[in-house]
Amino acid sequence: xxxxxxxxxxxxxxxxxxxxxxxxxxxxxxxxxxxxxxxxxxxxxxxxxxxxxxxxxxxxxxxxxxxxxxxxxxxxxxxxxxxxxxxxxxxxxxxxxxxxxxxxxxxxxxxxxxxxxxxxxxxxxxxxxxxxxxxxxxxxxxxxxxxxxxxxxxxxxxxxxxxxxxxxxxxxxxxxxxxxxxxxxxxxxxxxxxxxxxxxxxxxxxxxxxxxxxxxxxxxxxxxxxxxxxxxxxxxxxxxxxxxxxxxxxxxxxxxxxxxxxxxxxxxxxxxxxxxxxxxxxxxxxxxxxxxxxxxxxxxxxxxxxxxxxxxxxxxxxxxxxxxxxxxxxxxxxxxxxxxxxxxxxxxxxxxxxxxxxxxxxxxxxxxxxxxxxxxxxxxxxxxxxxxxxxxxxxxxxxxxxxxxxxxxxxxxxxxxxxxxxxxxxxxxxxxxxxxxxxxxxxxxxxxxxxxxxxxxxxxxxxxxxxxxxxxxxxxxxxxxxxxxxxxxxxxxxxxxxxxxxxxxxx
Amino acid sequence: xxxxxxxxxxxxxxxxxxxxxxxxxxxxxxxxxxxxxxxxxxxxxxxxxxxxxxxxxxxxxxxxxxxxxxxxxxxxxxxxxxxxxxxxxxxxxxxxxxxxxxxxxxxxxxxxxxxxxxxxxxxxxxxxxxxxxxxxxxxxxxxxxxxxxxxxxxxxxxxxxxxxx
Numbered sequence: 001x002x003x004x005x006x007x008x009x010x011x012x013x014x015x016x017x018x019x020x021x022x023x024x025x026x027x028x029x030x031x032x033x034x035x036x037x038x039x040x041x042x043x044x045x046x047x048x049x050x051x052x053x054x055x056x057x058x059x060x061x062x063x064x065x066x067x068x069x070x071x072x073x074x075x076x077x078x079x080x081x082x083x084x085x086x087x088x089x090x091x092x093x094x095x096x097x098x099x100x101x102x103x104x105x106x107x108x109x110x111x112x113x114x115x116x117x118x119x120x121x122x123x124x125x126x127x128x129x130x131x132x133x134x135x136x137x138x139x140x141x142x143x144x145x146x147x148x149x150x151x152x153x154x155x156x157x158x159x160x161x162x163x164x165x166x167x168x169x170x171x172x173x174x175x176x177x178x179x180x181x182x183x184x185x186x187x188x189x190x191x192x193x194x195x196x197x198x199x200x201x202x203x204x205x206x207x208x209x210x211x212x213x214x215x216x217x218x219x220x221x222x223x224x225x226x227x228x229x230x231x232x233x234x235x236x237x238x239x240x241x242x243x244x245x246x247x248x249x250x251x252x253x254x255x256x257x258x259x260x261x262x263x264x265x266x267x268x269x270x271x272x273x274x275x276x277x278x279x280x281x282x283x284x285x286x287x288x289x290x291x292x293x294x295x296x297x298x299x300x301x302x303x304x305x306x307x308x309x310x311x312x313x314x315x316x317x318x319x320x321x322x323x324x325x326x327x328x329x330x331x332x333x334x335x336x337x338x339x340x341x342x343x344x345x346x347x348x349x350x351x352x353x354x355x356x357x358x359x360x361x362x363x364x365x366x367x368x369x370x371x372x373x374x375x376x377x378x379x380x381x382x383x384x385x386x387x388x389x390x391x392x393x394x395x396x397x398x399x400x401x402x403x404x405x406x407x408x409x410x411x412x413x414x415x416x417x418x419x420x421x422x423x424x425x426x427x428x429x430x431x432x433x434x435x436x437x438x439x440x441x442x443x444x445x446x447x448x449x450x451x452x453x454x455x456x457x458x459x460x461x462x463x464x465x466x467x468x469x470x471x472x473x474x475x476x477x478x479x480x481x482x483x484x485x486x487x488x489x490x491x492x493x494x495x496x497x498x499x500x501x502x503x504x505x506x507x
Numbered sequence: 508x509x510x511x512x513x514x515x516x517x518x519x520x521x522x523x524x525x526x527x528x529x530x531x532x533x534x535x536x537x538x539x540x541x542x543x544x545x546x547x548x549x550x551x552x553x554x555x556x557x558x559x560x561x562x563x564x565x566x567x568x569x570x571x572x573x574x575x576x577x578x579x580x581x582x583x584x585x586x587x588x589x590x591x592x593x594x595x596x597x598x599x600x601x602x603x604x605x606x607x608x609x610x611x612x613x614x615x616x617x618x619x620x621x622x623x624x625x626x627x628x629x630x631x632x633x634x635x636x637x638x639x640x641x642x643x644x645x646x647x648x649x650x651x652x653x654x655x656x657x658x659x660x661x662x663x664x665x666x667x668x669x670x671x672x
Contacts, residue, residue, distance in 0.1 A: 051646070165573070167560075171556055177548075178553055221593060394635065398635070405609065409647065414656060425594055455543055
């Protein structure tokens with residue numbers, strides 16, 4: 001078993017003292033970030049990425065992946081205790097988690113959430129271990145045209161499946177790509193879009209500037225506005241006996257949890273979908289297949305198990321395209337991908353050949369992160385409930401300072417810090433008008449890659465656009481992308497057709 | 508809400524047109540043996556942005572998007588006040604960083620925010636305001652060797668560098 005050999009090597013890397021310490025620290029920090037209302041994995045990873053320059057790249061990504069994981073566990077805590085989702089990925093957990101807490105079963109809800117997260121995480125990491133190497137092997141044969149087609153597919157999923165306003169989604173993709181084009185033209189070497197020779201634009205706009213602006217400053221402005229008013233924290237009695245009792249009950253929800261895990265994993269692979277829709281879908285399916293659908297929304301533990309297993313599984317799923325194809329499966333993995341570029345690791349299938357220790361160390365650390373997140377979560381439930389009482393007027397300014405100083409660190413240019421503030425304010429104002437911002441972050445990360453691969457492919461074909469549709473692999477991918485781009489149009493036509501049919505039933 | 512949507516789409520539309528015009532400073536057509544010119548990629552993308560803005564305006568006038576039907580206010584008085592306070596204090600902090608450096612600007616910002624906006628006690632406020640720059644100094648300057656901007660306070664740090672570096 002070649003995979004097992006690789007995995008064992010990976011464990012040897014993940015269990016090095018520094019890396020193991022980073023996993024544990026990352027999980028604890030992730031749980032904290034996830035538990036804070038308004039902060040999720042993407043905010044934590046964006047704001048803390050500059051801090052990881054302290055450790056080698058493998059350690060850095062292990063740390064950030066552990067935060068990603070921990071945040072998925074932590075999101076459930078505020079969903080259950082406050083009835084406010086700790087992150088958008090934990091929205092579905094409030095449906096049954098909150099009623100359970102109000103009925104005095106907060107501890108059981110928390111334990112169910114943690115255990116379901118563990119199952120979801122573990123099932124999906126096993127699936128990941130099995131799927132990743134063959135997919136990477138196939139992707140090794142991809143050329144410029146295929147790369148470009150994959151990126152088109154990634155953007156198309158936002159339009160076809162994202163569910164946001166179509167022109168606003170497209171605008172977000174376009175502006176992200178334009179921002180990525182600022183700086184020196186990669187082929188001719190000429191400066192472009194530097195706005196009257198402002199030297200700060202010469203080195204381009206780093207994706208982190210946009211990510212910290214939107215997910216740091218912008219998100220905080222949003223949370224400050226929406227978190228006014230008092231919230232009520234439920235009480236949870238946590239004793240060893242009650243924990244064991246909850247764990248025993250958990251096996252009754254095994255089927256639901258497994259369903260959530262597998263569903264979440266596959267939904268997570270799609271760039272536009274990810275953990276939030278994945279957990280909502282898992283909740284819906286759990287309700288449909290349940291023998292007592294009417295008990296959902298009134299405190300059914302299965303309604304906690306399904307979305308929590310799905311959101312953890314989705315976070316692993318979103319790493320699959322990031323590592324094998326170089327296409328991020330979620331905004332958080334988009335930031336991880338950008339980080340890999342900073343650390344000098346070319347994302348894509350070659351990683352599995354040239355940086356095996358990095359890839360397998362990361363995969364093994366995901367197994368470890370799951371175990372630690374579960375242990376820390378269950379052992380320190382009272383501590384995380386205390387965290388929820390932390391006043392936002394202390395946390396918010398500290399996060400602002402972290403954004404400013406962290407944003408300065410990578411390029412050491414005040415110009416970038418001003419841009420972070422501008423993007424943050426703009427992002428906040430745009431978000432209030434329902435402009436989706438995740439596509440822009442994905443686009444600024446993928447932009448340079450998309451432009452290079454498009455220009456290379458066009459050069460090889462002498463400007464023939466059809467090259468993307470004619471090659472055996474890129475063709476079907478492009479056609480899928482086009483179908484996804486047009487999907488909203490089909491839906492609209494179908495709705496119109498139905499409406500007209502309903503208007504004159506005789507016709 | 509409708510007015511905000513209209514203004515935003517117009518502002519973004521003007522921005523798109525400006526970006527198109529700036530991109531066109533580089534060749535946007537096909538250069539033989541070199542492929543598309545350096546300006547082509549941003550030019551056509553900005554054109555796409557402009558098209559999206561027109562589309563958003565069209566949907567606004569036809570009332571076919573959810574925002575264009577909303578009767579909520581975009582930002583009420585409270586939201587505007589809070590937004591201006593936070594964004595304003597951040598701007599002042601950045602300006603101060605240029606003059607007196609990070610190590611003076613951030614404690615001032617923290618003091619202002621926690622004491623006057625949060626109404627926390629002087630003790631907790633000042634502890635955090637003093638501890639934050641110290642932690643930042645050791646993390647960035649000592650561990651990462653990244654010098655944060657210090658403005659006129661630069662000379663005060665020379666003895667610290669002598670001790671720790």
